Amino acid sequence: MVAKFSCPANKRFLHMTLCSNQSSFEYIVKIIHSVKMTHLLDYCNNKQQTILHMAIVNDLPRMVSLLIAKGCNPMNKDSEGDNAVHYAVRSECCLEALLDAIKNNNVRCDLNDCNNEKQTALHLSTSGASARQLAARGADPRVRDAQGRTPLHLAAYDDNCDVVRALLEFVSPSEIDVVDGCGNTALQIVCGGSVKKNTLEIVKLLLQKKADPMKQDEHNISAWKMAREHSEIRDAMKDYVPAAAYEEDTKSEMDDEFESADEEDYRMGSGSGAVSLPELGAYVEALSAALEARGAWRALAHRLGLAAALDWCARQHAPARTLLLHLKECRNDISSKTLAVILEDMGELEAASIIRRHIE
Incomplete structure (x- = not known):
């Protein structure tokens, strides 16, 4: 036999x-x-x-x-x-x-053994119970996958409060602000995307573990600035930021990378011939196609301080369109004219011309 x-x-x-x-x-x-x-x-x-x-x-x-x-x-x-x-x-x-x-x-x-995506079993956890079981038996929450993400980064992207809560039992405060391959902490990931069911609760959990809402690097902005349009998240953060940052007028909080442009270009609907982004529907399809053809939507996200949203956009069916619609809903400081100026500064003249054809 x-x-x-x-x-x-x-x-x-x-x-x-x-x-x-x-x-x-x-x-x-x-x-x-x-x-x-x-x-x-x-x-x-x-x-x-x-x-x-x-x-x-x-x-x-x-x-x-x-x-x-x-x-x-x-x-x-x-x-x-x-x-x-x-x-x-x-x-x-x-x-x-x-x-x-x-x-x-x-x-x-070896509970830290990786698959072809360089992910351990802990990276794949979708329930707090499995994450807690693995970590309690020695799975390392610091291991990074092929994109530099820890299990905590992935749980933040997935809005999985149950897994975040379990992982935070094993992540030390000194590790809470490690960045992924895009340079984002878990708190920046949560604050940089759209507000989801568990966003506020995850923000509170991360802050309690000493996540820094002011942390940023040259390629992105802080979680505090990312959340400027969301008062509930701001309120949760206020005890964790310097008093000066909390008192600052939220409407003026943005990294002005285009100081040579007219001040009016940075307010929705201002300036001669400017069209606010609620009018985006007139050109969104053509502009999305142009940005995706050259991969320019990624560079645009960096220029607008939205690097934390890159992975989220990339997982969508139409990344460039997702990014543009995010701007429409969440960025009152960007007008169509401003967007055209930014694209021209990036050398994306064809994309800029698509906008200008609708506003001039």
Whole structure:
């Protein structure tokens, strides 16, 4: 019987038996273990999935415990680089059974092992329970993925208050303001996008952990300035910013990168021939296409101090259009004429001409 398992044509026999006949599956696994041929338990299907991967996908915690106890390796990876712990987090099942079996059987398992996206299982957590379980057993919340993001950055982007709360139990105050690959802290990420269901609560949690609302670098603006249009977020921040910053007139809070332009160009609807961005609908489609064709929307976001919104825009179907609509709704300081001037200064003359055709 064992010899048949070693034939390539029968490598997926256990995969098929797992769901079709669990009593036979359990018996075969025990035989394989008894004859010390446990390498057979790590055979893969055409997606490089072992039977342990499949037991997790099918939410079979008892089989997961059995496979670990009988020698199945939880560190084996599928074609995407995901190991068994990644699977348990993605599937939102069997994580406790898997981690307990690993511990009870003294099996080697690196919880900080990364998949092809350089993400650990903690990066993939979508529930506070899984994030807390992993971190409590040694998963490192400081590990960065291929885009320089920690699990906390991803939870901030996803508006996942449950995971943020769990992670903050394990993130030290000295690590709360680490930046991702775009140079943004978790607080800047939350304040730089649109206000979502959990935005205010996440802001409060981060501030309680000593996140700095005034932190910024040369490529972006502080979370305090990002939130200038949202009074509730501002109110939550007021006890964490210098008095001078809180007292400053919010309408004048912006990084003026175009000091040579007329002051009237920076107020909506001001100046001769200026058209406010609520009129954006007249040219948004043509301008979006021009910006996306050259990838110029990313540079525009940086020039407008919206670098924190880059990842959020990039995940949308039409990133440039998303950015422009965000400007329309949230930036009272930008007029159509101002936007044209900015694009000309960037060398995006074709994009600027699209706007000017509608305002001149």
